[in-house]
Amino acid sequence: MSRIVCKKCVLDSDMPGIDINEESGLCHFCETYVPFSAQEKSDYLEKMEELFREYGGRGNYDVVFALSGGKDSSYTLHKLKNEYPFLKVLAVQFDNGFISDNAVENAKKMCELTGSDYFKLTMENEVLYETFRKAAESRDAFPRLAKYRASDICNTCISIIKQKLIEEAIVQDAPFIMFAFTPGQSPNPIIPLKANFIRWSRSIFEKQLQKIGVEDKDEKFLIKNEVIESMGKEGPRMLHPLCLWDYNEGQILESLVEIGWNPPDLNDSNSTNCTLNSFACQNHLEKYGIHPYAFDIAGIVRSGDMSREEGLEKLHQALSQPLIEEAAKKLNCR
Amino acid sequence: MEPIKNDILDYLKDNSFMDTNIGLEDNDSLTQNGIMDSIGLLELMDYICEKYAIEVPEDMLTPENFDSLQGITNLIVKLVK
Structure with a gap:
């Protein structure tokens, strides 16, 4: 049967697991998408503000913020501090061994502009390279749904960031952890993290690492058990405000450039900060036939924040061969 | 209990790219059988809380209660009562 593209988003019948209803073309x-109404978005934002007022000002920081230096997280930090200037923010940038110099400069600049503290989370490059190489060589370490959300390499990297940010929030007694997930990436704008669930998600990631061949005995990637033991039953809340705000990539880039954020010199349509991304996408496409950004882009298009034409163009843009080769060399992959 | 179990199974088939022909036994682990990760669990929990108008207390959020069709079904029955 010939390839059919969903009439509304960018998913198509050639992607494993995607069926297009021939009658509706969706x-x-x-077919089952129910977007947040304007009222629901406003209610969530009100709830977020209530939480800021109720739990803010108690710990060393109010928010531990995942700042990659890319457009989404830079924009979210800037808007957050504009709207809630009273929040004390620790912005954590994870140096995964592949972040561009430009992303580091941008992250530092955004912290200066917003009065946020900057912390660069670093690990030994060789350890990271070996881990990402094993993720690239692995199959089925992550569940099927996760394969649609991100590549195996990105799932590994994002999981490390989540584990270490939760750890940092507990250590700093910060009530909130914030990620700049787009409407296509975020399941829920407010997620309370309970101690039991933190323990369980640690165990799930530990097993995923084992499946790719990594034993994290020193807890470099996993939340330290002693930190979990030190917390009460109530953990920090994970917040995703970007999925409640209007999202327009062009306008976001324009507003960032106006305040001094430097556009990236990376030739990667899906990442403005990571030089491993093109390799990770190619690896995922080769292994599973799934473009790891398809679901994300489809979500943004579905929510009306990006035109379908723009989404399709982004999805089918060729991956950068120089970036793929550079990453393969670092990882010692073919 | 069967309608609840089927409802959860339908949710998994519709939302997690789970193979519709997969033979998932009642006590099979969702996280160890490549069906759910921690994000998926949070989404499933949201769905259950909304659909059955329940709140899942913190001490019940454990693999015993939430990592299999049977565990989730038992949990819902217990909380709905």
Whole structure:
């Protein structure tokens, strides 16, 4: 059967697991999609503000913020501090061994502009390279749904960031952890993290690492058990405000450039900060036939924040061969 | 209990790219059988809380209660009562 593209988003019948209803011309996700109403978004934002007022000002920081230096997290930090200037923010940039110099400069600049503290989370490059190489060589370490959300390499990297940010929030007694997830990436704008769940998600990631062949005995990637033991039953809340705000990539880039954020010199349509991304995408496409940004882009298009044409163009843009070769060399992959 | 179990199974098939032909036994682990990760669990929990108008207390959020069709079904039955 010939390839059919969903009439509303960018998912198509050639992607494993995607069925297009021949009558409606829509994929299952578009058929069942119920977007947040304006009222629901406003209620969530009100709830977030209530939480800031109720739990803020108690610990060393109010928010531990995942700042990659890319456009989404830079924009979210800037907007957050504009709207809630009273929040004390620790912005954590994870140096995964592949962040561009430009992303580091941008992250530092955004912290200066917003009065946030900057912390660069570093690990030994060789350890990271070996881990990402094993993730690239692995198959099925992550569940099927996760394979649609991100590549195996990105899932590994994002999981490390989540584990270490939760750890940092507990150590700093910060009530909130914030990620700049887009409407296509974020399941829920407010997620309370309970001690039991933190323990369980640690155990899930530990097993995923084992499946790719990594034993993290020193807890370099996993939340330290002693930190979990030191917390009460109530953990920090994970917040995703970007999925409640209007999202327009062009306008976001324009507003960032106006305040001094430097556009990246990376030739990667899906990342403005990571030089491993193109390799990770190619690796995922080769292994599973799934473009790891398809679901994310489809979500943004479905929510009306990006035109379908723009989404399709982004999805089918060729990956950067020089970036792929550079990353393969670092990882010692073919 | 069967309607609840089928409802959860339908949710998994519709939302997690789970193979519709997969033979998932009642006590099979969702996280160890490549069906759910921690994000998926949070989404499933949201769905259950909304659908059955329940709140899951912190001490019940454990693999015993939430990592299999049977565990989730038992949990819902207990909390709905």
